[in-house]
Amino acid sequence: MSTVQDVSTAPVVAAVPKKAMALGPLASLIILALLIVTPLFVKNFIIFQMTMWLIYAIAVLALNILTGASGQFSLGQSAFYALGAYTSAILMEHVGVNYALTLPVAGLVCFIAGFLFGLPALRLSGVYLALATFALAVAMPQLLKLGVFEHWTGGVQGLVVTKPDAPEILASLGLKVSQDMWLYFFTLLVAIVIYIFSVNLLRSRSGRAMMAIRDNEIAASAMGVDVSLYKTLAFGVSAGITGVAGGLGAIAVQFVAPDGYTIQLAIALFLGMVVGGVGWLPGSLAGAAFIVFVPNIAEHVSKGLSGAVFGVILIIIIFLLPNGARQLAYGAQSLIGKLRKN
Amino acid sequence: MNCRNFLRTAALSSAAFAFLAFSTSANAQKKYDTGASDTEIKIGNIIPYSGPASAYGIIGKMEEAYFKMINDQGGINGRKINFVSYDDAYSPAKAVEQTRKLVESDEVLFVFGPLGTPSNTAIMKYLNAKKIPQLFVATGATKFGEYKTSPWTMGWQPAYQSEGRIFAQYAITEKPNGKIAVFYQNDDLGKDMLKGFKDGLGDKASMIVAEDSYEVSEPTIDSHIVKLKASGADIFISISTPKFAAQAIKKVAEIGWKPMFFQSNVGSSVGAVMRPAGIENSQGVLSLAYAKDALDPQWDNDEGMKKYLDFLAKYAPFANKAESSALYGYGQAQTVVQVLKQAGDDLTRANIMKQAASLKDFTTDTLLPGVKINTSATDFYPIEQLRMMRFTGEKWDVFGPPIDSKLGG
Numbered sequence: 001m002s003t004v005q006d007v008s009t010a011p012v013v014a015a016v017p018k019k020a021m022a023l024g025p026l027a028s029l030i031i032l033a034l035l036i037v038t039p040l041f042v043k044n045f046i047i048f049q050m051t052m053w054l055i056y057a058i059a060v061l062a063l064n065i066l067t068g069a070s071g072q073f074s075l076g077q078s079a080f081y082a083l084g085a086y087t088s089a090i091l092m093e094h095v096g097v098n099y100a101l102t103l104p105v106a107g108l109v110c111f112i113a114g115f116l117f118g119l120p121a122l123r124l125s126g127v128y129l130a131l132a133t134f135a136l137a138v139a140m141p142q143l144l145k146l147g148v149f150e151h152w153t154g155g156v157q158g159l160v161v162t163k164p165d166a167p168e169i170l171a172s173l174g175l176k177v178s179q180d181m182w183l184y185f186f187t188l189l190v191a192i193v194i195y196i197f198s199v200n201l202l203r204s205r206s207g208r209a210m211m212a213i214r215d216n217e218i219a220a221s222a223m224g225v226d227v228s229l230y231k232t233l234a235f236g237v238s239a240g241i242t243g244v245a246g247g248l249g250a251i252a253v254q255f256v257a258p259d260g261y262t263i264q265l266a267i268a269l270f271l272g273m274v275v276g277g278v279g280w281l282p283g284s285l286a287g288a289a290f291i292v293f294v295p296n297i298a299e300h301v302s303k304g305l306s307g308a309v310f311g312v313i314l315i316i317i318i319f320l321l322p323n324g325a326r327q328l329a330y331g332a333q334s335l336i337g338k339l340r341k342n
Numbered sequence: 343m344n345c346r347n348f349l350r351t352a353a354l355s356s357a358a359f360a361f362l363a364f365s366t367s368a369n370a371q372k373k374y375d376t377g378a379s380d381t382e383i384k385i386g387n388i389i390p391y392s393g394p395a396s397a398y399g400i401i402g403k404m405e406e407a408y409f410k411m412i413n414d415q416g417g418i419n420g421r422k423i424n425f426v427s428y429d430d431a432y433s434p435a436k437a438v439e440q441t442r443k444l445v446e447s448d449e450v451l452f453v454f455g456p457l458g459t460p461s462n463t464a465i466m467k468y469l470n471a472k473k474i475p476q477l478f479v480a481t482g483a484t485k486f487g488e489y490k491t492s493p494w495t496m497g498w499q500p501a502y503q504s505e506g507r508i509f510a511q512y513a514i515t516e517k518p519n520g521k522i523a524v525f526y527q528n529d530d531l532g533k534d535m536l537k538g539f540k541d542g543l544g545d546k547a548s549m550i551v552a553e554d555s556y557e558v559s560e561p562t563i564d565s566h567i568v569k570l571k572a573s574g575a576d577i578f579i580s581i582s583t584p585k586f587a588a589q590a591i592k593k594v595a596e597i598g599w600k601p602m603f604f605q606s607n608v609g610s611s612v613g614a615v616m617r618p619a620g621i622e623n624s625q626g627v628l629s630l631a632y633a634k635d636a637l638d639p640q641w642d643n644d645e646g647m648k649k650y651l652d653f654l655a656k657y658a659p660f661a662n663k664a665e666s667s668a669l670y671g672y673g674q675a676q677t678v679v680q681v682l683k684q685a686g687d688d689l690t691r692a693n694i695m696k697q698a699a700s701l702k703d704f705t706t707d708t709l710l711p712g713v714k715i716n717t718s719a720t721d722f723y724p725i726e727q728l729r730m731m732r733f734t735g736e737k738w739d740v741f742g743p744p745i746d747s748k749l750g751g
Binding site for chain 1: 433
């Protein structure tokens with residue numbers, strides 16, 4: 001009994017001061033510059049990988065808002081990712097909507113779905129909430145296969161999506177931009193907008209309310225915070241952002257199928273959040289890099305034991321850096337500070 | 343150079359020129375696309391070494407071992423095969439990433455044997471747009487053989503629809519007034535084969551009196567079987583994968599139902615299906631096959647099977663001979679080697695595709711006697727022949743001639 005109570009009363013996530021949730025301006029600019037310049041010098045394939053990296057970073061960021069800021073767990077992010085991907089794909093292929101316009105729709109659909117799912121989830125907390133969202137992730141691939149929706153979803157066969165070309169205006173300016181390059185910069189733009197939105201959200205009144213709930217629900221409600229509203233809101237916002245990431249993912253991969261959005265994806269996103277540092281938004285980029293690139297490294301080491309190698313790398317990281325990339329960044333910061341003093 | 347010498351040189355060189363021009367294509371000028379050179383042919387592959395379908399990873403390992411054997415024997419026309427195989431974890435997103443890596447970073451000549459319907463669908467558009475062969479995909483989905491819409495994509499194993507059609511033909515001839523109950527897995531495999539079955543029945547589709555599907559996540563399928571029996575059907579077709587195939591065979595016997603029982607090829611393994619279902623329950627079950635079963639004693643003295651087992655001992659000690667996927671990888675690799683032999687020194691992507699589409703009566707060590715691989719410019723379904731078999735005693739008895747489904751042109 002006591003363990004159960006421990007779980008439900010202790011704060012699930014260590015408090016992160018709100019100032020520490022974002023990077024300083026200088027570091028942000030350096031990273032942004034790198035993200036803009038690098039694709040100009042690498043092959044299309046690497047640009048594609050970087051696009052996937054950014055897309056997963058957006059999805060990890062969304063989970064970070066939910067877990068890091070409002071203290072709620074979710075293993076069901078893959079369901080919202082799938083919903084966003086299918087929304088974009090169906091709008092593009094069946095309705096003929098421009099790809100860029102499908103993203104806000106995907107975000108909105110997922111926001112509503114997340115908000116509605118957040119309502120019953122209110123009664124659950126900690127590990128129980130994680131289990132409820134887990135159920136959602138497990139159910140989603142099968143829901144997508146349902147015969148009722150098959151006309152729209154393509155059933156088990158999935159839907160093939162046409163990749164957008166760079167706008168013609170760039171070509172008329174004499175710039176040759178490949179599809180991959182264009183999609184990368186488009187994704188980067190979306191990612192920056194979402195990042196700025198998220199940072200501002202967490203600095204706002206709503207963000208403070210969410211963090212108050214995370215730190216102590218009873219105290220927060222005594223202070224006049226509408227606990228249920230902000231908890232569901234966090235769920236909705238997180239789901240909405242994940243949906244946008246899903247939509248981008250569908251455009252980049254050019255294909256959606258139920259098998260692409262299994263519980264594996266939800267776990268990968270969760271992993272990305274932990275490796276990046278729970279509650280530290282820039283860590284999403286590091287976490288996403290982990291889930292995109294480390295499996296490839298593991299495969300390079302040993303094909304037959306790639307899973308085991310991946311596991312070993314993960315254990316080492318969790319041992320050395322229990323707070324993920326955030327710890328690394330802070331370490332580097334204090335080191336630079338010391339060097340400056342000397 | 344004086345005049346006479348000049349004339350002689352001219353005569354000689356024109357003779358040589360004429361000789362070259364009329365000689366066979368093997369001596370023609372060497373032509374290469376990215377990924378091929380005088381010393382090497384680079385082949386790319388994606389397969390799930392990890393994730394939910396990692397059991398199929400053995401196919402990739404077998405292919406790698408087969409190419410190692412070919413290289414040890416001196417390669418193909420003096421060129422060694424460099425086989426680059428990546429893990430896609432059965433995820434379409436990962437499949438796209440790895441395929442692009444193969445094409446853009448490793449610069450392979452073509453992609454061979456990518457596995458699974460979702461992964462292949464995800465990369466089909468990309469490879470066709472880039473005009474890179476997507477050769478011998480490891481799935482039976484019928485869409486990977488439509489030469490008009492995807493001229494750079496070719497299947498290998500019999501399309502699921504072929505199998506459905508042949509079952510239908512057999513049912514019509516044997517029991518023209520039968521009542522059919524269909525049981526299928528609710529995924530691309532089940533639906534594709536069901537379509538072939540209905541196409542095969544044609545205007546006799548009214549023979550089907552009941553249809554029921556199951557999800558791979560269901561722990562037991564017993565209730566489906568009971569329901570289907572209640573329809574009064576006397577022909578039962580089970581389009582199912584091993585675990586469910588075994589359950590179905592067992593349940594049908596348990597409830598005392600004795601229909602003409604068709605089992606799809608994917609669920610016909612003796613070790614994984616028939617034995618667990620109970621040998622006595624499995625008697626008389628019908629199925630289709632195109633490849634030999636390494637466990638079946640009737641092939642003990644078979645030339646091809648001997649070669650296969652020698653290969654296993656020497657190059658692939660990691661593989662279990664009970665695994666049909668291992669045999670599959672061997673057969674696929676043997677087919678692609680034939681394509682490369684035919685291509686000679688013209689190792690362009692267009693010629694690879696052209697040679698893959700001109701296989702004539704080719705057979706591998708692992709195909710059943712009489713089953714031949716034939717392709718043409720309008721037929722992108724390499725293995726289209728299957729043979730009926732009946733489970734008798736402890737093994738499958740093949741009977742009747744190879745049946746052609748005539749799916750392709």
